[in-house]
Amino acid sequence: MDIKVRVWRQTDPDTAGKMVTYGVKDISPDASFLEMLDVLNESLILDGDDPIAFDHDCREGICGACSMVIDGVAHGPEKATTTCQLHMRHFKDGDVIDVEPWRAAAFPVIKDLVVDRSAFDDIIAAGGYITAPTGAAPEAHATPVPKVDADLAFEAATCIGCGACVAACPNGSAMLFTAAKVAHLGLMPQGQPERDTRVIDMLQAQDDAGFGGCTNMGECTQVCPKGIPLTLIGRLNADYRQAVRKKF
Amino acid sequence: MAVTGLLLVAFLYAHMIGNLKIFFGPETFDHYAHWLRTIGNPLLPEAWFLYIQRTVLTVAVIGHIVAATILTRRARQARPVRYAHRPKVQGSYAARTMRWGGVIVLLFVIYHILDLTTLTLNPHGVHGEVYRNVAEDFAPGRWYVTLFYTLAIVAVGFHLRHGLWSAVRTFGLQSPRGEFYARATALVLSLVLVVGYLSVPFAVLVGLVD
Numbered sequence: 001m002d003i004k005v006r007v008w009r010q011t012d013p014d015t016a017g018k019m020v021t022y023g024v025k026d027i028s029p030d031a032s033f034l035e036m037l038d039v040l041n042e043s044l045i046l047d048g049d050d051p052i053a054f055d056h057d058c059r060e061g062i063c064g065a066c067s068m069v070i071d072g073v074a075h076g077p078e079k080a081t082t083t084c085q086l087h088m089r090h091f092k093d094g095d096v097i098d099v100e101p102w103r104a105a106a107f108p109v110i111k112d113l114v115v116d117r118s119a120f121d122d123i124i125a126a127g128g129y130i131t132a133p134t135g136a137a138p139e140a141h142a143t144p145v146p147k148v149d150a151d152l153a154f155e156a157a158t159c160i161g162c163g164a165c166v167a168a169c170p171n172g173s174a175m176l177f178t179a180a181k182v183a184h185l186g187l188m189p190q191g192q193p194e195r196d197t198r199v200i201d202m203l204q205a206q207d208d209a210g211f212g213g214c215t216n217m218g219e220c221t222q223v224c225p226k227g228i229p230l231t232l233i234g235r236l237n238a239d240y241r242q243a244v245r246k247k248f
Numbered sequence: 249m250a251v252t253g254l255l256l257v258a259f260l261y262a263h264m265i266g267n268l269k270i271f272f273g274p275e276t277f278d279h280y281a282h283w284l285r286t287i288g289n290p291l292l293p294e295a296w297f298l299y300i301q302r303t304v305l306t307v308a309v310i311g312h313i314v315a316a317t318i319l320t321r322r323a324r325q326a327r328p329v330r331y332a333h334r335p336k337v338q339g340s341y342a343a344r345t346m347r348w349g350g351v352i353v354l355l356f357v358i359y360h361i362l363d364l365t366t367l368t369l370n371p372h373g374v375h376g377e378v379y380r381n382v383a384e385d386f387a388p389g390r391w392y393v394t395l396f397y398t399l400a401i402v403a404v405g406f407h408l409r410h411g412l413w414s415a416v417r418t419f420g421l422q423s424p425r426g427e428f429y430a431r432a433t434a435l436v437l438s439l440v441l442v443v444g445y446l447s448v449p450f451a452v453l454v455g456l457v458d
Contacts, residue, residue, distance in 0.1 A: 105325060171322070171323035173323075212319070216418075222339075239420075
């Protein structure tokens with residue numbers, strides 16, 4: 001199939017970028033979106049042009065590296081799918097596809113489609129961990145966890161930290177990411193000692209990083225490749241209220 | 249947003265129930281309006297309750313606007329470069345129109361106070377003759393007033409549909425089941441409010457209130 005892509009090209013963080021159109025011919029419908037970009041990059045290199053920079057790593061939907069807004073939707077038109085797992089058969093011959101980086105003040109563009117997502121690391125560093133003695137794995141039955149809690153914690157833990165929630169949010173908020181991390185650790189017995197400081201510190205780090213505030217629009221869940229439920233934001237709010245109340 | 253919003257919704261409901269008194273005739277409605285000035289008597293002097301209520305509501309409105317402004321400014325700052333290709337937000341129409349809907353409602357509230365509290369813009373405009381003030385206000389010849397009123401009330405309805413369940417979420421609602429009930433309740437409460445408020449001008453239009 002023959003398509004055209006309009007891609008955001010930006011040589012470095014300080015230079016203004018623009019959308020540039022490229023034609024891609026004879027692309028297999030079974031190619032993934034990233035493979036299509038690989039093919040395009042090969043032809044760009046042969047022509048002596050600068051290849052399009054984009055983040056990618058595992059290419060099996062679990063690492064959270066790939067990050068691009070395709071036709072205005074983070075990770076493209078398929079639900080619960082990362083860009084690397086999106087295939088060209090979901091597009092039509094002759095389509096013009098717009099490809100842009102995540103747009104957020106907290107995620108500055110480094111080059112083309114690559115953004116700096118260190119802001120997420122700052123949020124994690126503020127409290128997204130537990131204090132546990134390291135060493136050999138503890139006996140599995142030593143700390144029982146109710147099944148419902150384990151299931152919900154696992155659902156929250158499937159967050160791969162790709163940042164699609166921020167990219168999609170009309171407010172540029174990172175609330176779903178923070179909510180997922182807070183819920184994942186807060187539901188586990190091992191996460192209890194820091195439960196209160198965690199939610200306060202992580203939300204503070206999120207605000208400090210320049211993310212917007214949540215207004216419950218729900219765009220984040222729509223594009224989340226792991227389908228992190230919006231209800232976790234309610235859990236985050238409840239945890240936060242409880243933590244603040246204990247503090248005073 | 250949630251705390252001030254819920255205060256305002258509580259007032260909207262009390263106000264709507266009071267409005268429906270118009271269907272019991274001029275004496276009942278005017279008497280009800282006069283009673284509002286005597287709430288709290290003899291502990292509070294005449295109309296003091298109203299002024300306390302107005303102060304609380306004004307503080308709530310200002311708090312609501314300040315919070316909304318902070319959120320809007322943070323949203324603008326959080327996305328300095330816009331998307332070249334941005335389809336419509338997939339969430340509800342209500343969620344999408346919270347900000348401009350809120351501005352429309354604010355403009356209406358200002359007009360509404362000038363119209364039926366200070367009576368500056370009211371065609372009848374006699375203090376105490378509440379029934380006549382309302383009936384003349386929504387007379388068929390003044391269809392543009394009814395139209396604006398209808399638009400504003402519908403805007404309030406949309407605002408509450410998203411606002412009500414969003415407030416519950418802010419307070420920490422987190423179960424999927426609770427989420428379903430909260431959304432349904434928000435929809436029903438918004439619809440009841442819209443129908444309740446619109447019943448008055450349309451009753452005037454069809455001659456039920458005259």
